[in-house]
Amino acid sequence: xxxxxxxxxxxxxxxxxxxxxxxxxxxxxxxxxxxxxxxxxxxxxxxxxxxxxxxxxxxxxxxxxxxxxxxxxxxxxxxxxxxxxxxxxxxxxxxxxxxxxxxxxxxxxxxxxxxxxxxxxxxxxxxxxxxxxxxxxxxxxxxxxxxxxxxxxxxxxxxxxxxxxxxxxxxxxxxxxxxxxxxxxxxxxxxxxxxxxxxxxxxxxxxxxxxxxxxxxxxxxxxxxxxxxxxxxxxxxxxxxxxxxxxxxxxxxxxxxxxxxxxxxxxxxxxxxxxxxxxxxxxxxxxxxxxxxxxxxxxxxxxxxxxxxxxxxxxxxxxxxxxxxxxxxxxxxxxxxxxxxxxxxxxxxx
Amino acid sequence: xxxxxxxxxxxxxxxxxxxxxxxxxxxxxxxxxxxxxxxxxxxxxxxxxxxxxxxxxxxxxxxxxxxxxxxxxxxxxxxxxxxxxxxxxxxxxxxxxxxxxxxxxxxxxxxxxxxxxxxxxxxxxxxxxxxxxxxxxxxxxxxxxxxxxxxxxxxxxxxxxxxxxxxxxxxxxxxxxxxxxxxxxxxxxxxxxx
Numbered sequence: 001x002x003x004x005x006x007x008x009x010x011x012x013x014x015x016x017x018x019x020x021x022x023x024x025x026x027x028x029x030x031x032x033x034x035x036x037x038x039x040x041x042x043x044x045x046x047x048x049x050x051x052x053x054x055x056x057x058x059x060x061x062x063x064x065x066x067x068x069x070x071x072x073x074x075x076x077x078x079x080x081x082x083x084x085x086x087x088x089x090x091x092x093x094x095x096x097x098x099x100x101x102x103x104x105x106x107x108x109x110x111x112x113x114x115x116x117x118x119x120x121x122x123x124x125x126x127x128x129x130x131x132x133x134x135x136x137x138x139x140x141x142x143x144x145x146x147x148x149x150x151x152x153x154x155x156x157x158x159x160x161x162x163x164x165x166x167x168x169x170x171x172x173x174x175x176x177x178x179x180x181x182x183x184x185x186x187x188x189x190x191x192x193x194x195x196x197x198x199x200x201x202x203x204x205x206x207x208x209x210x211x212x213x214x215x216x217x218x219x220x221x222x223x224x225x226x227x228x229x230x231x232x233x234x235x236x237x238x239x240x241x242x243x244x245x246x247x248x249x250x251x252x253x254x255x256x257x258x259x260x261x262x263x264x265x266x267x268x269x270x271x272x273x274x275x276x277x278x279x280x281x282x283x284x285x286x287x288x289x290x291x292x293x294x295x296x297x298x299x300x301x302x303x304x305x306x307x308x309x310x311x312x313x314x315x316x317x318x319x320x321x322x323x324x325x326x327x328x329x330x331x332x333x334x335x336x337x338x339x340x341x342x343x344x345x346x347x348x349x350x
Numbered sequence: 351x352x353x354x355x356x357x358x359x360x361x362x363x364x365x366x367x368x369x370x371x372x373x374x375x376x377x378x379x380x381x382x383x384x385x386x387x388x389x390x391x392x393x394x395x396x397x398x399x400x401x402x403x404x405x406x407x408x409x410x411x412x413x414x415x416x417x418x419x420x421x422x423x424x425x426x427x428x429x430x431x432x433x434x435x436x437x438x439x440x441x442x443x444x445x446x447x448x449x450x451x452x453x454x455x456x457x458x459x460x461x462x463x464x465x466x467x468x469x470x471x472x473x474x475x476x477x478x479x480x481x482x483x484x485x486x487x488x489x490x491x492x493x494x495x496x497x498x499x500x501x502x503x504x505x506x507x508x509x510x511x512x513x514x515x516x517x518x519x520x521x522x523x524x525x526x527x528x529x530x531x532x533x534x535x536x537x538x539x540x541x542x543x544x
Contacts, residue, residue, distance in 0.1 A: 168505060175508045182515055193481065196488035199511055203495045206518040211385075213525035214392060218384035220532040 357399055358520050364395035365524070390414065396521050406510045407517075409498020453503075 176195050180186040183202045189195055368391035394414055397407035489507065493499035496511050 171505055172508060175505070175512065179508065179512055179515075182512060191481075193484040193488055196485065196492060199508075199515070200488060200491050200495060203492070203511065203515060203518065206515065206522055207495070209522045210389065210392065210518065210525065213522065213529050214389040215381075215385045216529045217388050217525065217532065218381050220529065220536060221384075 354516065354520055357517065358524060360399035361392075361395050361517075361520055362524050364398055365392050368392075368395055392521055392525060396517050400513075400517065404510060404513045405502070405506070406497045406499070406514050413497065 172192070176192065179195060179199060180189075183198050186195060186198050189198060369388065393410055397410040397414075400407040489504055492511055493502065493507060496502075496507065496514050499507055499510065502510060
């Protein structure tokens with residue numbers, strides 16, 4: 001069977017390689033053989049010692065054959081056929097496919113020095129399956145039973161080029177997987193173009209958000225004076241944790257008055273001028289009246305007064321947590337302080 | 351996300367510093383100017399927080415440096431690293447451009463021949479052709495979006511885009527919290543002060 005097979009392949013080649021119809025059915029049965037031929041042909045250095053005799057014979061013959069094969073369409077046709085075939089012939093010839101995969105594994109183990117080639121071999125299949133799935137998802141063309149036609153990629157320069165391209169594609173697909181985790185809502189999309197689409201949309205939306213937020217900041221502050229002491233911002237960063245303690249805001253009143261008391265220290269610490277002190281005194285007077293402090297009130301008023309201290313109170317942190325629950329996204333407190341700081345400064349100056 | 355919190359800290363520090371420099375130089379800017387300054391500071395801070403590890407940050411900074419007035423700001427923000435960056439960028443970008451250009455010419459010459467041959471078995475190749483052009487178009491768009499993306503091949507473009515997305519997220523979060531805090535304090539103050 002093997003010699004016949006090889007001859008028919010040669011016959012196909014001699015036709016110019018374009019017309020695939022003739023050996024089509026033949027290929028469908030035997031493309032796993034072709035796959036092995038291909039892999040073994042590429043694995044020039046060592047023939048697989050673990051192979052059966054039949055395979056070995058086939059490889060020996062295939063090797064000579066492959067060397068003479070200048071028509072790489074043949075090559076790629078094989079690849080495509082095999083890659084698609086797993087899906088098609090799951091029930092039928094699972095065994096042969098297992099043999100193929102086993103063989104690839106053996107190749108991997110054997111020729112460690114030729115890591116590139118073996119990787120390419122495996123990546124060939126992977127990228128092929130990726131690509132074929134891509135084609136399926138992205139293009140509405142139905143993959144016909146004569147799947148050899150699917151990707152008869154003609155005119156690719158040499159073996160090394162195509163293999164390098166396969167490697168490159170595998171790398172790209174790895175990155176795409178990582179991107180899927182990063183970009184929200186990308187889990188269902190498998191095709192490269194679709195993924196790129198999502199990435200583009202996400203980057204654009206983020207950039208627009210930056211624009212919008214900078215505009216908002218520009219309008220909020222009549223002057224760009226962020227009078228923030230670098231020293232204490234750094235301290236804030238150091239002392240703040242990325243994860244907040246569980247919110248226990250029951251002790252609202254005590255927390256509230258604690259902060260009022262801590263204001264004096266904070267004011268002196270942050271180096272604000274006396275004008276702010278008077279404003280804070282005013283705040284204190286007005287705020288001290290209500291005993292039960294609802295959360296909203298705490299949000300709006302407390303953060304005016306709250307200045308970061310060198311030592312974080314657990315109560316302070318609880319308050320911030322309340323703020324976050326109200327609306328902010330991230331566990332990042334410092335900016336609220338900086339914002340309140342600058343706002344209070346503004347009020348003083350204007 | 352340990353790295354992102356670190357990045358956040360770096361970014362906010364540098365941004366605040368940049369804004370201070372900005373506002374000390376000029377007073378009485380109109381809204382658009384302010385917005386531009388804020389955004390510029392944010393971008394530069396983000397890029398410098400990366401410490402020239404990624405090429406998009408390098409590209410961003412070199413772009414910002416092109417305008418004369420920003421140079422002082424940029425230099426101040428970057429600190430001692432900036433001269434190295436400048437030396438690195440120019441040869442890097444030109445080499446990249448040359449490489450990309452020669453690649454494009456080669457591709458074009460190859461693809462013309464390929465396209466002629468491809469008309470043989472039409473359907474399958476048409477599918478591939480369509481898929482490829484789709485991907486190509488999108489990569490072009492992405493190249494335009496990511497700073498410094500024009501001189502990158504596809505693989506590194508995706509890597510850069512990944513990194514850029516992460517940093518953009520950090521930037522957006524920081525700016526949003528600041529804006530929110532400012533808004534909150536603005537709302538409350540008039541109520542209290544009458």
